[in-house]
Amino acid sequence: MLLHWCTVSPQGQDNIAAIRFAYPVRISSICVFPTGTHPFVNAPDVVAKTEPEAFYLELFLNAHPIPQADTKEKPRPANALIPTVIAYAGGQVDFTVDMGSDYATRLMILKGKFDVLSMAIYGEIVADTPSPTQNYEAKPLPPIEHTTLSKAVDPSISSDPTTLAKRLLDLIPNSPPLSLVVRLMFCLKPSDADWDSPEFPYLHADLEHEVDVEPSLETVMDLLSKPVRDDASEEDLEAFALRVSGCLSTPKDNNHAYQIAELLSLSASQHPSLARALLDLDKKTLLCLLDAVTNADIARQMSNETFLKNLASLQETSRTDTYTQFAARRLASRIRDWTCFEDALSNTRGGFNQSWNMLKEIAAEEQSMGIWLESVILHEDIVTKLAENPVLANLQSHAPF
8 A cells, every 4th residue: 555655855964854654654665756757647736756867765764663462561662773775777666675574664764865756655554453363365376467667777778788787887986887897797706805905896907917027827817817907008918918929839737728718718808909919819829618709809710610610520520528519519609609699780680599599598607698798898899780770769678577
């Protein structure tokens, strides 16, 4: 049931607003309405107003214990405030509130950088005395209904699908760029010491480290476990790639092939210029991992007749074990799928089923997902193709269930 409807504005230096209920209530959800909408069909004169379009909202509920049926002692009033945070990104949005069955509230405090906020609060009034216990009766679940996404949170109707993510990041003071967030979340995995560093997340790889010493593959992999600056100069990247080439041409142990593959996998999630610098130097020494070819530049480099024939022969020979054949098949498929995906970005008759299957497979693996996101965010040719696609204004998108 609707407990309360209001349009509030914060007061004082702390930007605080308060809502007091006449009775103890148990809140189940809060619905925020954007400016200009009519929340209630039967009250067309009620118009919502919420500004700005997106903000963080801190919400505090005072904890009011509810007397239990098996206790005679009346609980003492509590002054504890239960905090939570709502990230409002625009549009009409419902936020679920789970207060449990042991507490109710009579006071809600709102704090945040907003000018005005229209919201409806839903839940139930809680009696001072508990109702008698009722036997539970199983009921069928209601049918699932699609909920149309608000335009403000639907990337499919934006010419730049990264807009929503970037706007959410902008709500954080001194927020890092989206490319760095993706790199750290999915691919590079910072250590505990990095998390505790006051400079986190701006802990970048020092490409000039030990410049006078020829690096080993172990040193290179350790160095690339941290993100390379997106604004690193082409000269620095090429100089670093030349040093890497030197240690590739002089293998020192039996793990050389694995280390090269891991080097490719690490560089795949970095800025595109680094992967291109490494690939342009010594093509004969490169071995590829499935994660690595999720990077557009590496996939293009591996998409040549000679390499694909080698993968095909690896799948067909009886001397190859089943696991290796399967890995070779996936690797060849992903290389071809990238070509198909790039074609589908500009070709209305492209292979959309093949592209969809590639995206579904990539999304199932965290490392591949992060590398693919970096490709569609940072590779200018792919970003340009995405931006050239028309946006359908009448597209009906709905939240997943």
